[in-house]
Amino acid sequence: MSIVISGTKLALSIRERLSKDILVAAKIHGRVPKLAVILVGNDMGSLSYVKGKEKAAKEVGILIDTYHYQEDIKEIDVENKIRELNNDNSVDGILVQLPLPKHINTDYIINLVDPSKDVDGFHPRNVASLYLKQTGISPCTPKGVITLLDSKNITIEGKRAVVVGRSNIVGMPMAKMLLDRNATVTICHSRTKDLASITKEADILIACLGKAKYITADMVKEGAVVIDVGANKDPLTNKLCGDVDFDNVSLKASYITKVPGGVGPMTICCLLENTFIAYLGHFKK
Numbered sequence: 001m002s003i004v005i006s007g008t009k010l011a012l013s014i015r016e017r018l019s020k021d022i023l024v025a026a027k028i029h030g031r032v033p034k035l036a037v038i039l040v041g042n043d044m045g046s047l048s049y050v051k052g053k054e055k056a057a058k059e060v061g062i063l064i065d066t067y068h069y070q071e072d073i074k075e076i077d078v079e080n081k082i083r084e085l086n087n088d089n090s091v092d093g094i095l096v097q098l099p100l101p102k103h104i105n106t107d108y109i110i111n112l113v114d115p116s117k118d119v120d121g122f123h124p125r126n127v128a129s130l131y132l133k134q135t136g137i138s139p140c141t142p143k144g145v146i147t148l149l150d151s152k153n154i155t156i157e158g159k160r161a162v163v164v165g166r167s168n169i170v171g172m173p174m175a176k177m178l179l180d181r182n183a184t185v186t187i188c189h190s191r192t193k194d195l196a197s198i199t200k201e202a203d204i205l206i207a208c209l210g211k212a213k214y215i216t217a218d219m220v221k222e223g224a225v226v227i228d229v230g231a232n233k234d235p236l237t238n239k240l241c242g243d244v245d246f247d248n249v250s251l252k253a254s255y256i257t258k259v260p261g262g263v264g265p266m267t268i269c270c271l272l273e274n275t276f277i278a279y280l281g282h283f284k285k
């Protein structure tokens with residue numbers, strides 16, 4: 001039986017510490033951090049993510065302004081809003097909730113965000129900083145996964161880590177962060193042949209492929225650490241579920257995360273941390 005690493009509990013304790021740090025910093029700098037969120041359309045997932053971010057930000061004392069636009073807003077109007085937020089000295093962080101509608105060029109929009117306010121860590125400059133080991137803002141989900149592993153003192157160095165998924169948001173930066181912690185990393189994806197033979201070698205298995213309960217017990221080594229980044233709708237129950245078949249994999253893993261209550265709260269927590277880091281950075285200029 002495995003130990004469940006609770007992202008909910010860990011996020012709560014990090015948020016408590018962050019609230020205190022924000023209180024102290026606000027006394028010094030005369031204002032609290034501020035995050036601007038751009039949300040386009042009414043995608044259910046995005047609406048719920050943004051609600052979660054708003055609640056968490058308010059709890060730690062970060063001001064949050066959400067600009068919610070209709071699905072058919074013109075790209076130029078989103079562009080103008082980002083330029084305005086870039087120039088607004090009271091705004092520390094800018095987050096563009098993804099996905100954007102098809103008529104808006106996501107890369108173009110992300111590239112417009114001032115890298116020092118890019119709290120998602122998606123701007124090419126921050127992506128390059130991660131790959132070159134320079135100072136920058138790290139993407140929230142992989143940062144949250146590393147924090148979860150560290151919270152249980154799980155050794156990463158020397159371990160065989162397998163990342164299933166190669167998105168720019170999770171899989172790729174996750175692999176780089178594990179590599180930077182001296183794991184031996186393999187990235188698997190939809191074209192990987194005999195996926196199970198590779199995942200079975202993992203001491204640390206990160207599932208971020210976006211397929212409900214795809215990682216089954218026969219794909220996991222006895223005693224592996226299994227981190228589930230998935231956020232899918234269970235086709236049978238319509239409820240939120242991960243990429244890992246938790247009920248069966250938890251019988252084999254040493255440590256495992258659940259969905260919900262695992263990586264999700266950590267992603268939000270790291271977003272708050274990144275906003276605070278961006279805020280502090282703006283006073284160093």
Ligand code: GUN
Nearest residue numbers: 095096097098099120140
């Ligand atoms: N959509 C799904 N995950 C994310 C995320 O981490 N950041 C943003 N901006 N949009 C998302």
